[in-house]
Amino acid sequence: MKSNAQLLDEVTAAMADAWLAACERRVIGAIAEGHVVIDLRKKVCLFGPASGDECRDFIHRAAALDVLRMLGTERVAGAAMVAGGHLPVTLNG
Numbered sequence: 643m644k645s646n647a648q649l650l651d652e653v654t655a656a657m658a659d660a661w662l663a664a665c666e667r668r669v670i671g672a673i674a675e676g677h678v679v680i681d682l683r684k685k686v687c688l689f690g691p692a693s694g695d696e697c698r699d700f701i702h703r704a705a706a707l708d709v710l711r712m713l714g715t716e717r718v719a720g721a722a723m724v725a726g727g728h729l730p731v732t733l734n735g
Contacts, residue, residue: 667704676694
Protein backbone atom coordinates (compact mmCIF):
# COMPACT_ATOMS: atom_id res chain seq x y z
CA MET A 643 0.00 0.00 0.00
CA LYS A 644 1.32 3.42 -0.95
CA SER A 645 1.75 6.17 1.57
CA ASN A 646 -0.04 9.51 1.19
CA ALA A 647 3.29 11.12 0.26
CA GLN A 648 3.85 8.57 -2.52
CA LEU A 649 0.33 9.09 -3.86
CA LEU A 650 0.78 12.86 -3.76
CA ASP A 651 4.08 12.54 -5.65
CA GLU A 652 2.39 10.40 -8.33
CA VAL A 653 -0.52 12.81 -8.72
CA THR A 654 1.82 15.81 -8.88
CA ALA A 655 3.99 14.17 -11.55
CA ALA A 656 0.94 13.15 -13.59
CA MET A 657 -0.51 16.66 -13.37
CA ALA A 658 2.79 18.20 -14.45
CA ASP A 659 3.02 15.87 -17.47
CA ALA A 660 -0.57 16.57 -18.49
CA TRP A 661 -0.12 20.32 -18.05
CA LEU A 662 3.00 20.35 -20.21
CA ALA A 663 1.21 18.34 -22.90
CA ALA A 664 -1.76 20.74 -22.73
CA CYS A 665 0.63 23.64 -23.30
CA GLU A 666 1.41 22.12 -26.70
CA ARG A 667 -2.27 22.19 -27.75
CA ARG A 668 -3.50 25.25 -29.62
CA VAL A 669 -6.89 26.55 -30.69
CA ILE A 670 -6.66 27.59 -34.34
CA GLY A 671 -9.46 29.54 -36.00
CA ALA A 672 -8.18 29.39 -39.54
CA ILE A 673 -10.94 27.27 -41.05
CA ALA A 674 -14.33 28.43 -42.32
CA GLU A 675 -16.32 25.98 -40.17
CA GLY A 676 -14.86 27.26 -36.88
CA HIS A 677 -11.95 26.50 -34.60
CA VAL A 678 -9.92 23.31 -34.13
CA VAL A 679 -7.51 22.05 -31.46
CA ILE A 680 -4.07 21.15 -32.80
CA ASP A 681 -1.47 19.14 -30.88
CA LEU A 682 1.85 20.69 -31.88
CA ARG A 683 3.93 17.75 -30.59
CA LYS A 684 2.07 15.10 -32.59
CA LYS A 685 1.06 17.48 -35.40
CA VAL A 686 -2.56 16.24 -35.43
CA CYS A 687 -6.00 17.79 -35.08
CA LEU A 688 -7.53 16.58 -31.81
CA PHE A 689 -10.93 18.31 -31.81
CA GLY A 690 -13.18 20.45 -33.94
CA PRO A 691 -14.48 22.20 -35.81
CA ALA A 692 -16.25 23.90 -32.92
CA SER A 693 -16.45 27.27 -31.21
CA GLY A 694 -13.32 28.71 -29.62
CA ASP A 695 -14.80 28.25 -26.13
CA GLU A 696 -15.62 24.59 -26.82
CA CYS A 697 -12.05 24.04 -28.04
CA ARG A 698 -10.57 25.62 -24.90
CA ASP A 699 -12.89 23.49 -22.72
CA PHE A 700 -11.70 20.42 -24.63
CA ILE A 701 -8.07 21.21 -23.81
CA HIS A 702 -8.80 21.56 -20.07
CA ARG A 703 -10.98 18.45 -19.86
CA ALA A 704 -8.52 16.39 -21.91
CA ALA A 705 -5.68 17.37 -19.55
CA ALA A 706 -7.74 16.37 -16.50
CA LEU A 707 -8.67 13.04 -18.08
CA ASP A 708 -5.03 12.44 -19.04
CA VAL A 709 -4.09 12.78 -15.35
CA LEU A 710 -6.76 10.28 -14.31
CA ARG A 711 -5.66 7.84 -17.00
CA MET A 712 -1.99 8.17 -16.00
CA LEU A 713 -2.97 7.25 -12.46
CA GLY A 714 -4.61 4.07 -13.70
CA THR A 715 -8.12 5.21 -12.92
CA GLU A 716 -9.72 4.60 -16.31
CA ARG A 717 -13.05 3.74 -14.65
CA VAL A 718 -13.06 7.04 -12.75
CA ALA A 719 -12.11 8.94 -15.91
CA GLY A 720 -15.01 7.35 -17.77
CA ALA A 721 -17.40 8.14 -14.94
CA ALA A 722 -16.19 11.76 -14.88
CA MET A 723 -16.95 12.12 -18.59
CA VAL A 724 -20.46 10.74 -18.13
CA ALA A 725 -21.09 12.88 -15.03
CA GLY A 726 -20.02 16.06 -16.77
CA GLY A 727 -16.85 16.37 -14.75
CA HIS A 728 -18.40 16.03 -11.29
CA LEU A 729 -16.26 13.47 -9.47
CA PRO A 730 -17.53 11.51 -6.46
CA VAL A 731 -16.21 12.51 -3.01
CA THR A 732 -14.08 9.36 -2.79
CA LEU A 733 -12.15 7.89 -5.71
CA ASN A 734 -11.85 4.41 -4.18
CA GLY A 735 -15.15 2.96 -5.15
